[in-house]
Amino acid sequence: MNAYANKQKAYNRLLMIYDQQSKEFSVSKSANKTGPHTVKAYQRLRNGIDVVYRVQLSIDYCDRNSNDMKSSAAIILEPYEPQMRQQSHESFHKGRVTFIDERTQTVHFMPITHTMPEGNYMVRFWPSQFVYNSRDHIMNELLENQRLYRFLTFPPPLDESITKEQYLVVCDLAMTRCKFSSKRYNHEQLAAIVAIFAAMQLRIQSKNGFLLPFILHGPPGTGKTTTLVEACRLLEAEDDRAKILVCTPSNTAADMFAYELIHVANVKPTSVFRLNPLTRPTSELNEALKDIVFIKPNSLMMNQFGIPPVKELMQYRIIVCTLLCSTYLALSGMNGQFSHIIVDDAGQASELDTLVPIVGLIGRRDIKVVLAGDPRQLGPVEMIEYFKKNGISSSLIERYETNPNYRNDPRIITLLRANYRSHPSIIAVPSRRFYNNELHVPADAQRRDALATWKALPKQGFPIFWHHVNTPEEKELDGHSYSNKGEMAVVHDYIKRVCTELCVKPSDIGVVAPYNYQMRRLRRLLGDEHKEVTVDTVERYQGSQRRVIIISTVRNNEKDALGFMMSDKRFNTVITRAEELLIIVGNAKVMMKDPSWKEMIDYCRKNEATVDMPSEAFLFSAGEATNGQAEASDNDDEEEEELVQNGTMDTESKLREKASSSEEEEEEDEENSSVVGETTTEEEEESSEEESSDEEQESEED
Incomplete structure (x- = not known):
């Protein structure tokens, strides 16, 4: 246990060092290609000393740095003209971000030195210490109370006082007696709802009396969040002692969960509170949630999210927040006040972040922890190659599923199998490759064949096809991302045809581009005519879906x-975003190198669902093919060369040394030899750090 906690603490601190070090070298590099940016005084406060400034950023800069902007509490500004440096006698200025207006691409901030010269500056954002401090606090708590938390980090065998057979009988009986809000739930969903609702009565626990965490494995489109919302509704309506904390990795997911509680499950707004990060701009607030948030004026007389007094917080039956935002509750003394702690989208969060609300607020053994997610889709983003290869940042739910005590035991894990989102043809390949061919579309699901009669489909009734494009990729100048102009033209053409020939609204169309460079160029190409079409990366599409998905493989x-x-x-993540129509645009010969993409190409070819597809002989002329062991070329590791040039590689070398010393410490504790599961696939190991930077990393956290 000591080795586990110390390794996680070291991992957290090294992440902070790496994050800060990498930003040190970004001020005049790729992050500022469109700089400098104009800074002007915006508002002088009543005290006559402090001034609020506004920096005007470009759309391109915001696209590149949206993650850093949202998660940062500070802004660093380096004077662009030499005379400005001489005038202020400062090589750079640091300010506290007070407001971000995404519509106008402006950031309001207060400089630490009260005033600064107006003019042109190079800009970067500094990571908030709140994230790292929250994690560190939790690991200290875990070290101090090892006996209490051991069952969470290393789940022990179950107490067999209730056997699997007995549990299933009791569960079936409970299904007939619970007052569900609808008859739409399938058997697996009902089993999960009962497991959460009746946790205190069923008492599925370890031999030393701790309630064991329950896992809800929800593949895409199976109604995972819907199931959790119904469980929360039942608890709020039927159990006066229940007090529930719901945590998600992102603010977007937390907003969606709170919306479902109020406007779908019809839970009273007076019972629900949506706790927001204090640094989150209030402009992001969904109007439908205005009655369940707390907003107050700050020292600048601007509205900001706040935290109600503890007595008021204690009155709410359900609190919804992000994983790291739960630290506010722990610091407010609400440890041990919840009966249930539910983590939705747990597969997208690192083990360290998932432990923040659990360790910080569990307080006693009679608390039911629920982890819901899909470890077979994209998980937490790892920026440091060493940790990626050693699986240190895998999700907690993924590690639980590899625990022998959690395999195929209906008392502590439920797999949802009914897909309500997609056309059966769309989920066929993911079901075979990742879910033992168990995913199916139930008979009562909404039909998804409205677009399957489109005349442009190579095969009628089969709403998937692969359009082969053989135009070269282009690497971004002074950057590390990629684009493909030929694919952009094909994607644009399909968007226009889908809108006109199928009368699909632009907002129902999604374009997935794996690279930021392709994403930005596609957005500019679509312009105002199709501005409602969502063009984004795979990571930002997690948890979302569209009637039509067009994939550009680049x-x-x-x-x-x-x-x-x-x-x-x-x-798996990108394919399962589509509901009714899936169009894949890309070079089939290149994508055949990957086993999953090869199976999709074979699937389309077998069903005669291809456009401009070359012959089989040409496709297989690529040589060494698809055993899953193929190595990615070093062209995706080009950022490493720049890291060497600007000094960041020195930091990573130090990280490897420090992490290695942590491993030696862990080896002293034989009990924890399996802490780090071998969860990272060889394909993921080959990712470059630049490409990882395209991914979402706690984009909505503080």
Whole structure:
């Protein structure tokens, strides 16, 4: 246990060092290609000393740095003209971000020195210490109370006082007696709802009396969140002692969960509170949630999210927040006040972040922890290659599923199998590759064949096809991302045809581009005419879906290198975003290198659902193919060369040394030899750090 906690603490601190070090070198590099940016005084406060400034950023800059902007509490500004440095006698200025207006691409901030010269500056954002401090606090708590938390980090065998057979009988009986809000729930969903609702009565526990965490494995489109919302509704309505904390990795997911509680499950707004990060702009507030948040004026006379007094917080039956935002509750003394702690989308959060609300607020043994997610889709993003290869940042739910005590035991894990989102043809390949062919579309699901009669489909009734495009990829100048102009033209054409020939609203169309460079160029190409079409990366589409999904695979080079496209989890995530129509645009010969993409190409070819597809002989002329062991070419590791040049590689070398020393410490504790599961696939290991930077990393946290 000591080795486990110390390793996680070291991991957290090294992440902070790496994050800060990497930003030190970004001020005049790729993050500021469109700089400098204009800074002007915006508002002088009543005290006559402090001034609020406004910096005007470009759309391109915001696209590149949206993660850093949202998660940062500070802004660093370096004077662009030499005379400005001489005038202020400062090489850079640091300010506290007070407001971010995404509509106008402006950031309001207060400089630490009260005033600063107006003019042109190079800009970067500094990571908030709140994230790292929250994690560190939790690991200290875990070290101090090891006996209490051991069952969470290393789940022990179950107490067999209730056997599997007995549990299933009791569970079936409970299903007939619970007052569900609808008859739409299938058997697996009902089993999960009962397991959560009746946790205190069923008492599925370890031999030393701790209630064991329950896992809800929800593949895409199976109604995972719907199931959790119904469980919360039942608890709020039927159990006066229940007090529930619901945590998610992102603010977007937390907003959606709170919305479902109020406007779908019809839970009284007076019972629900949506706790927001104090640094989150109030402009992001969904109007439908205005009655369940707390907003107050700050020292600048601007509205900001706040935290009600503890007595008021204690009155709410359900609190919804992000994982790291739960630290506010722990610091407010609400440890041990909840009966249930539910983590939705747990597969997208690191083990360290998932432990923040659990360790911080569990307080006693009679608390039911629920982890819901899909470890077979994209998980937490790891920026440091060493940790990626050693699986240190895998999700907690993924590690639980590899625990022998959690395998195929209906008392502590339920797999949802009914897909309500997608056309059966769309989920066929993911079901075979990742879910033992168990996913199915139930008979009572909404029919998804409205677009399956489109005349442009190579095969009528089969709403998937692959359009082969053989145009070369282009690497971003002074950057590390990729684009493909030929694919952009094809994607644009399909968007226009889908809108006109199928009368699909632009807002129902999604374009997934794995690289930021392709994403930005596609957005500019679509312009105002199709501005409602969502163009984004795979990571930002997690948890979302559209009637029509168009995928641009981008990659096409002489080495047939795929980079981070060679990932089962990435493939599974992107394919399952589509509801009624899936169009894949890309070079089939290159994508054949990956086993998952090869199976999709074979699936389309077998069903005669291809456009401009070359012959089989040409496709297989690529040589070494698809055993899952193929190595990605080094063209995706080009950022490493720049890291060497600007000094950041020195930091990573130190990280490897420090992490290695942590491993030696862990080896002293034989009990924990399996802490770090071998969860990272070889395909994911081949991802470059630049490409990882395209991914979402706690984009909505503080």
